[in-house]
Amino acid sequence: MIENRPILNIVSHVVLIFGVLIVALPIWITFVAATHDPVRMTQAPIPMLPGGYFWENFKQTLFGGGLSGTETAPVWRMLLNSLFMALMISFGKIAISLLSAFAIVYFKFPFRMGFFWLIFITLMLPVEVRILPTFEVVADLGMLNSYWGLSIPLIASATATFMFRQVFLTIPDEMLESARIDGAGPMRFFWDILIPLSRTNIAALFVILFIYGWNQYLWPLLITTETDMTTIVMSIKQMLEAAEQSPQWNIIMMTALLAMIPPVFVVVAMQRLFVQGLTETDK
Template identity: 90%
Template structure:
């Protein structure tokens, strides 16, 4: 039994507060920088308290062309591109992984486990390793500068397939036998039994995959040459390079702040199901 000592509570709370400060300080500085004008951000020392230009910078950043002197799309367009890419990747990965795990667990066909291990081995082949052949395939299919080109090469997921396979293996065989007795076809069993039992795992995986898709940098940088198809993450890098000639750190920080909002919103909105999907089951 752990003793309840006041000194331990104080120490643990101090450590927790210290950790929160370390994590939150860069976000606070980003927010503060987005509330000041361009001239103040070029003066030393950097401000630590918010200014009065937040809404002005917000409007200029979201509906303008971002950073002056840089060839980037309006920030609202970049957010839309990143949202479309993240949603297509996360939903596509979940659908393909669910169907793959369903086939591997519940269908008996030759070399079934061999196919599973072939899928699992792809964990050792990230996008960076197979980027040249993948780019050639996407280019030959005419999917450069398109949402399909941004998302389809990143949809397959061995991790998600393995996760759903393990979830399906924990479902009692009696449920499958009961479904067969009731005359349920395989896809009826899939939609009526497996999907409801896997909803918390799907929610947890969606959060992880959405953030994965949102933070993609190398692949969008490679296949997009049209500024209207750039994503928010790669555009922040372009803004930083342009800032060496025309520093507008208030615009850059506001762009970074806007880029944080969708992933944070997804995590907060699905927090309960995310934790439940990683710690509990509905079975």
Template identity: 75%
Template sequence: MVENRPFFDTLTHIILILGVILIAFPIWITFVAATHDLARMSQAPIPIWPGSHFFDNLKLALEGKVVSGVDMLPVWKMMFNSLIMALMIAIGKIIISILSAYAIVYFDFPFRMGFFWMIFITLMLPVEVRILPTFEVVASLGMLNSYLGLTVPLIASATATFMFRQVFLTIPDEMLESARIDGAGPVRFFFDMLLPLSRTNIAALFVILFIYGWNQYMWPLLITTDSSLSTVVVSIKEMLDSAERTPEWNTIMMTALLAMLPPILVIVSMQKLFVKGLTETDK
């Protein structure tokens, strides 16, 4: 029996509405700032309602005129670099992790669990601890100022390997036995049975890893000195510091608004698979 408690229902909705407002308000301010000109954004108080310069600011951002008197990459080029980096990191992490988990669960080889725990222990090492040794390796391999240098050092994921391992452990052994009886080898079993069963988990991980790659700041800042490889997250910070002048908030906020779009599109387009991949337990 479910009790009807109007007071608690109302309180719950009020808390949810307040939470949405707190989360959405900064995004609203970003949008509003992207619709005003520089003169209005230099005045106090800042506006809270949209203006009429949205398309003017959009044109300036797309043409690379975000900061007056400073040559910068067009925003579309920055976003392209970020997109390449995010896709390569997400896809690379998924491929390496799912193959590693498959080997650990379904193949019997010496020190199998030892290798798994070595992978798992890397979760205790933050990026800051290993960033300098990683940089030295990348530099020695000649991958500075390249897409490979931006992505290859970040495509291994202990978290994704652990998640896929747990998913594979939930699959009944009878399924493997039936595949053997039907004459399916390891490769066919992987592609015809494991991949379809892991579809929602792959989608959920892709969303998380894409956003992880898109929001990278420290590694691109360290690994690239060529402005043609600048990512949008790094460039926004550079816009704020450029030439030690007053930030041109209207075009900077337009750039930030455009930078939000790809992660939002990925989340919206894969929302159902994302939620299902994180919540389902039975295969």
């Protein structure tokens, strides 16, 4: 039985609305700043209502030269670089983690669990810890200023391997026996049974990994020396530094607004599968 407590409901909604306002206020200020001219954004107080320069700032930022005084690639190119990097990291991590979890769970070979724990221990070695040897390897392989150099060192994922291993362990052994009786080989069992049953978990992991790849800053900063390979997160930082000499906050905020669109689109488009993938505990 659910008790009706009007006062508690009112307090809960007030707290929820207050939290939403706190989270949404910086986004609103970013949007408002992207709709004004540069002169208005240098005057106090900061405007809280949209202006009439949205499309002008949009075209100047996305298809123009971006912020004057900075040596960066066009914003559309930086968005494309970040998109390629995020997609390569997401698909690469999911593919490698699925195959490694499949091998650990369904194949019996010497030191099987030892290899799993070696993979799991790498959680204690993030990119920041091993960044110098990783950079040297990438440089020796000639992958500087390339999408491969941006993505391959970030593809291996112990977290995703552990997650898919736990998912595969919940699948009844009867399914494996049935597949064997029907004459299905290991890869047929993998594609026709394991992948469909892991669909929601793959979607949830894809959302997390896409945002992880999109928000990368330190690794692209080290691996890229050409402006054509600059990512959008790097460019925002460079624009903020250049704003001290050329305070074009309308361009900076429009760039930040454009940088938010792909992650938001991925989360909204895959929201249902994302929630199911995080909440499902059995098959």
